[in-house]
Amino acid sequence: MTLAALAPQIVDLARQCHARGWMLGTSGNISSVLQRDPLRLAITGSGVHKGALTPGDILEIGRDGKVVGGSGRPSTEASLHLAVAGSRGSGAVLHTHSIWSTIISDGVTGDGLSIEGYEMLKGLAGVATHEHREWLPIVENTQDWAAAAPKVEELLARHPDVHGFLVRRHGLYTWGRDLDEARRHVETLEFLFEVIGRKRGIGWQQ
Amino acid sequence: MTLAALAPQIVDLARQCHARGWMLGTSGNISSVLQRDPLRLAITGSGVHKGALTPGDILEIGRDGKVVGGSGRPSTEASLHLAVAGSRGSGAVLHTHSIWSTIISDGVTGDGLSIEGYEMLKGLAGVATHEHREWLPIVENTQDWAAAAPKVEELLARHPDVHGFLVRRHGLYTWGRDLDEARRHVETLEFLFEVIGRKRGIGWQQ
Amino acid sequence: MTLAALAPQIVDLARQCHARGWMLGTSGNISSVLQRDPLRLAITGSGVHKGALTPGDILEIGRDGKVVGGSGRPSTEASLHLAVAGSRGSGAVLHTHSIWSTIISDGVTGDGLSIEGYEMLKGLAGVATHEHREWLPIVENTQDWAAAAPKVEELLARHPDVHGFLVRRHGLYTWGRDLDEARRHVETLEFLFEVIGRKRGIGWQQ
């Protein structure tokens, strides 16, 4: 894949996420693997409004996070994208910063969230039944992802089955073999967060 | 009706449902009767994103669920569509997988949900007054619809007046004489689920 | 105004209301005065989907509710539109059937709802300050509006200052000197219903 081919797909997906309120302000970011060896990512630039993104706002970065194509600064969370793409072998990483992922990651105490018994879980790759129990780690928020990224890689290595993780009061990271699968995972998990949050609001616990 | 004529209508309806958040990820599915004898359905393929559906993603299947036109795999829930179309004589079946149908089907205990006294009930075929009491069976979720479909047919035979049913933690099935009527039933029932859920959230019981 | 000139405006407004979820299924209706003496209304036909409305679905009716232009059946609630247009001298009447107007008209006991102290009240014609107290009558629902319409006219005569009324578990009627003002009243009142409902949901009473 070339940056020129991927950039319009990333832009289109960012606009969809912005329209649903999952990437308001300049929040949220998207990356997709351009090549594996050495690793190269196409990634949304830092501080860009996701509803007004253009292909020129998508950068190419190397494994060390340095820009090798396009102009601008990559997201400060690029190291998280690189950690996921490197350790998971995924083709695309999505970070949404939605109302419900913010609330759920805040209100749930402990180091993770378990979701069980919903048909929607089958939207996650490899999950064939609603009887599945999905566990999402919750990572504490930081402003130093360069330092924290290795710990996230370690966490992902210890839990090879997870499809995403939450960052406390910050949102969701999920991924897939390509942008389409990553989008499916976003829609699946955001749906489940909203169900869980709203159920609690009407006094029905999970 | 030919597959070529129905497919664009199904695609258009799927996009509308996706936009409202009723068919996120690859959830939800739609079928419409192509011919009655022997029964042939146009139906959305399995694992396709409903916001990016194209007419080529719509298949033609026979009464036994085998694909006889188009390419791809039909939904694993095709047997439910066939059961409804066969036993109800309806022209179209819609399955939405919305936030509120998931919540309501989960929180309501017992084998069904009664809704009574709302003007919106008149959106259901044959209902002429808000004083109507509509009952929706709640069917337990399963991954073996081929085995469960006959029980659903039996249930529908015992309750000839129902306009839809809920699958626990999974969503709504409803139908109509054509796609337009099925859409009207979806909008009517989804509205009522949201009213009931939100009322409970503010401490007003039905 | 001619039916040909008004019909596209009504269609456009109906689509906006459908998009916001205020006219789902075939619910909601819109009328606009074509001439005053004798009274002639352009009005949405009965049982038409508001998201797929076309100018051909708009009818012309006389003071007695009979169709004098266009083809189809007028809404069974046409007598309410005629009552409002006749007694208020308004140029347009809108009936929305939203989630929040349904919930509020259901949960509030007594014969009306008072709203006071919100800046948004200034969206109502003639209201110049947030210190205004608006009162909306709540009318019991019926399927015989021909019989009930005179009572609504009486109610409106007794309360010349009201800008709309609620029908229990059914929705909102409001009006304005033209379609633009009626739309402003709908947006204003629907906003206030949602604020009141959501405040109650988080334990903040009005």
Add this chain to the structure above:
Amino acid sequence: MTLAALAPQIVDLARQCHARGWMLGTSGNISSVLQRDPLRLAITGSGVHKGALTPGDILEIGRDGKVVGGSGRPSTEASLHLAVAGSRGSGAVLHTHSIWSTIISDGVTGDGLSIEGYEMLKGLAGVATHEHREWLPIVENTQDWAAAAPKVEELLARHPDVHGFLVRRHGLYTWGRDLDEARRHVETLEFLFEVIGRKRGIGWQQ
């Protein structure tokens, strides 16, 4: 900048805000600085529907609030826009009148709202960490902004770090160096109001 260049940008932003339900009815307004010395603002006219705004509805006003370009009446809140643009040196001011800013400004007692610990706070200019504590003054509503504007200027002078303020039961004022930054601040703050309101609704306090 000329009025002709800015007007279409203001119109576009107003439509976006109307679509999200932040400027229903004729509520909300937007201004942008045309020149600094003497101060000239492009500002939305009074009583105009934000979903149907056209460039002709945008006026040019001077420091005294008088119209010097375009036709129509400026918003009665023009003096607030002038106070902010004058004292803050900002290039654009946005006032949204959303459900959540109305609710939060109403339910929170005292003279302001503190928000702390959310990643989304980084959407505010100059905020580099989620550990930031943002304080938004809550100003009592009035119909005499000409009289109240100097007090708001005083308040802003005493609190040079604030990025916006709430008007009780009325909504949010925020600003930025240009329309893009002001929009980013609106999306950031409206997101946070919704998070805080919904968390309270499910029993999770901030």
